[in-house]
Amino acid sequence: MLIDCDPGLDDAIAILTAAHLADLVGITTVNGNVGIDHTTHNALAVIETAGLDIPVHRGASRPMISPTIDASHVHGPTGLGSVDIPEVSGSPASHDAVGFILDMSRSIAGLHLVAVGPLTNIALALQADPDLPARLAGITIMGGAAVGGNVTPVAEFNIWADPEAAAIVFRDAPGLTMVGLDVTHKILLGASERDRLREAAFPAAVLAADLLDYAVERSGEMRGWSGAPIHDASAVVAAVRPELFDGEFRHVDVELHGTLTRGMTVVDQRGSADSTTDAATRVLTDADAPIVIDTIVDSVLALRP
Ligand code: BDR
Numbered sequence: 001m002l003i004d005c006d007p008g009l010d011d012a013i014a015i016l017t018a019a020h021l022a023d024l025v026g027i028t029t030v031n032g033n034v035g036i037d038h039t040t041h042n043a044l045a046v047i048e049t050a051g052l053d054i055p056v057h058r059g060a061s062r063p064m065i066s067p068t069i070d071a072s073h074v075h076g077p078t079g080l081g082s083v084d085i086p087e088v089s090g091s092p093a094s095h096d097a098v099g100f101i102l103d104m105s106r107s108i109a110g111l112h113l114v115a116v117g118p119l120t121n122i123a124l125a126l127q128a129d130p131d132l133p134a135r136l137a138g139i140t141i142m143g144g145a146a147v148g149g150n151v152t153p154v155a156e157f158n159i160w161a162d163p164e165a166a167a168i169v170f171r172d173a174p175g176l177t178m179v180g181l182d183v184t185h186k187i188l189l190g191a192s193e194r195d196r197l198r199e200a201a202f203p204a205a206v207l208a209a210d211l212l213d214y215a216v217e218r219s220g221e222m223r224g225w226s227g228a229p230i231h232d233a234s235a236v237v238a239a240v241r242p243e244l245f246d247g248e249f250r251h252v253d254v255e256l257h258g259t260l261t262r263g264m265t266v267v268d269q270r271g272s273a274d275s276t277t278d279a280a281t282r283v284l285t286d287a288d289a290p291i292v293i294d295t296i297v298d299s300v301l302a303l304r305p
């Protein structure tokens, strides 16, 4: 697995989840929840906290066309909530995330690309080499929704942050899996998961507990929920354990022009798309939430040194 991400509270927990659940060969970073300096530093801090040796390649510092937006009101000014982010001894392996994604797709058979931030790096990689999807075992994205949004009434953050990039990815990456708000909002982690992590008392588990605490607090303030969707970790689980999720193949396109609807994933719900056609996306709709939640927590706990 290669994760493209913008840590971000849930991205950080996704990295920890993937480090146990998959053979995580690399991390690429993108501007998103916070700026590229923060997202790259945060990725390095997460892997060092967990004692992992995984290369981090820095990627796009701005969207393809859209002005830069962020989600620091959700993830905190640094992207990792109120966590006191440690100094890191490592540095990015390169500033060429796109080149790294393409290299890995050529050198590793069966690579699964999991993109949980704005899709800028992935779109640039597809533009540089349209054969990329054919060399991958799969592409899973956290983004979009068949119904609703979280930045606007109809747009989810990762799509809204770079709609032009998302439109390229949905068009040029046939067969991708979309882990959108339809399913991530059904997988909420809360106090009991936080307690399991905190009681484990090793650095990566405590980090995850701190991140979860912040996410739960923000989710309560913003939505009145008692738990928080850890969207990106759910996407990691969906990539590795697809049998835990329900979904339908649909045609999906991204609205680029609507004054009210820019950044919307327009999901054709009039019937299933033919999964063998180029335009089909597997849109996840439901999950065995208790098992997905346990898988996330158990994966972080399995990182105990
Ligand atoms: C997505 O947006 C970001 O804020 C999160 O990290 C997640 O990838 C949820 O809409």
Ligand code: CA
Residues within 6 Å of the ligand: 005, 006, 007, 008, 010, 011, 032, 033, 116, 117, 232
């Ligand atoms: Ca993210």
